[in-house]
Amino acid sequence: MANFVAQGISRKQIRAFTKYVRELCGMTDRMYFPVVEFLEIILPNLIDDFTYEIIEYSEMPDKEGETIPSLNTIKMREDVYEKATQGDGRARFTILHEVGHLLMHDNDRVALCRKSDKSPLKAYEDPEWQADVFAGELLIAEHLVKSMSVNEIEIRCGASHAAAECQYKQIRR
Numbered sequence: 353m354a355n356f357v358a359q360g361i362s363r364k365q366i367r368a369f370t371k372y373v374r375e376l377c378g379m380t381d382r383m384y385f386p387v388v389e390f391l392e393i394i395l396p397n398l399i400d401d402f403t404y405e406i407i408e409y410s411e412m413p414d415k416e417g418e419t420i421p422s423l424n425t426i427k428m429r430e431d432v433y434e435k436a437t438q439g440d441g442r443a444r445f446t447i448l449h450e451v452g453h454l455l456m457h458d459n460d461r462v463a464l465c466r467k468s469d470k471s472p473l474k475a476y477e478d479p480e481w482q483a484d485v486f487a488g489e490l491l492i493a494e495h496l497v498k499s500m501s502v503n504e505i506e507i508r509c510g511a512s513h514a515a516a517e518c519q520y521k522q523i524r525r
Contacts, residue, residue, distance in 0.1 A: 358457060358479040363489075363522065366456075366482065370489040373455070383496055383508050387444040388437050391426070391451070399424050402454075406433050416446050419453035426450045441512035445487045452486030453479065492519040 374380050377394055395402050404426045412418070418427040428436075428447060435443035457479050475481045492509045497519070500508065506516040 356479050357473060357477050358482055360474065360476045361456070361482055362476055363485050366485045367489045367494060369456075370486060371493070371495075373490060374493060380493075381496065383493075384510050385444075385448075385491055385493075387447050387491070387510075388433075391428075391447055395451070395454075399454075404428065406430050417450040419450045419457075421454055421458040424454065426454055439510055441506065441510055441515060444510055445491055445512060445515050448487035448490050449483045451490075452483035456482055456486060488515050488519050488522075491515060494519075494523050498523060 371380070374382070374385075376398070377390070379385065391404055395404070402424045405428070407427050408430050412427065412429050416429050416432045419425070420427075426447075428450065432443045432446050436447050491511050492505055492515065497505045497509065500520075502513070502516045502520045505511060505520060506513050509516065511519070
């Protein structure tokens with residue numbers, strides 16, 4: 353079984369990067385991050401040849417989204433995109449997960465390899481973990497939610513309960 357291995361990056365580094373992304377977009381103090389607007393309007397202004405495609409469920413039944421960094425392209429399944437436009441926290445997270453792949457992963461930073469020693473992949477080298485952390489950190493900015501409960505984070509940031517709980521625990525470490 354093959355694994356993807358990414359150049360190692362810590363949660364602290366990803367948090368700093370998402371803070372930079374928010375600054376770049378003028379959204380440092382915006383509690384509810386505008387995920388769909390970010391995908392449709394801001395990313396095309398930040399990345400010259402960026403494209404996104406909304407794919408019918410029948411064409412991508414086994415994936416909610418897909419990113420092709422070499423083409424600066426994100427493909428989102430139609431049902432996920434529609435839910436995100438309606439404010440669904442899980443769908444908003446999924447879009448940002450794909451954005452994380454786009455902004456952090458390319459052929460120079462991610463490799464397809466077969467580990468010979470059978471040792472488990474370190475979390476900070478897992479591109480899926482990295483994209484999840486990116487999504488959580490961009491959706492739920494640490495400096496804005498430090499004094500909030502999980503339920504407040506969920507509501508004010510438009511996040512799923514699972515994402516709010518995960519970020520809540522990370523912030524209190």
